[in-house]
Amino acid sequence: MVKTDIVCPLYNADDYIDSLILGLQNQKDVEYGTVVFAVTEEGDTTLVRSKIEAAGYNWFSVEKKEFSHSLTREKAVFDYCSGDVVVMLSQDVKLKDNFSVSILASQISDEVVFAYGRQITEKKNIEHYVRKKNYCETSYIIEKKDIEKLQLKAFFASDAFSAYHRPTFIALNGYDNIPMMMNEDMYYSKKVIEAGLKKKYVAEAVVLHSHKLKLKQLYTRYYETGKWFAQHPEFNEYKTTDSGFKLAMYVLRQAFIHFNIPVLFRWLPDMVSRYLGMQKGKKSLKVIGSDKT
16 A cells, blocks of 8 residues: 555635545545645635644645645645655545545556546536546556657646656656646646656546536636647647547537537537637737737
């Protein structure tokens, strides 16, 4: 049994903390080292902190203006964790069964130094089909030789439910102390694979992970994603083998197969919001740059 540290950032987590703690307490075949929550200071966090302490877990505060998904996780791993394996969670995931953490953590070794689990949704909405496409039912390992075939897809990962080999994370300098509000997992995945190490997708380790985003929120999310890619041009040399168009067509086909009327009505505005947000985000830095000239 591998001793496993847990890291989970929290933000306005009153509605999530009970489920998170109960899910962790119900896990089997796992020995916890440090369980640490990064509590972003927004409003009154007294209730959240008291529940963490009552469970025997740890927490540290993060100023809202200083929070980032990369720096906050990096601080937790560097300053609070001590074991060889660290499992990352986001506050809105629900562990599917009592073995999700142990299954994921057990995949980490000196060679497979990064892993992420399968994400499914509770309802058959558009996100259900998107996750079905991105998180298949078969596990696989990706290494350097796979980059040529998979291109950008080789670096896909998700810190909503992931596991790190902590000595390697430290040796590779984590996320390089770069503040990122998203895709820190993809950034690190690229470092791992290019270093000659391996990443694994673990289909047997499952969490429920759902969002309820309005079209404006969806546009903003993809705008920020596009902006991230503009800020990290090192990813531009890789092709997109699974295009947004292919994903949109997959979702549409699945909706027709299952005669999912709500998805069929939502499909066009949803996909347009994603596309426009991504394209606008990718061009955002060029616009900012032109304003300065």
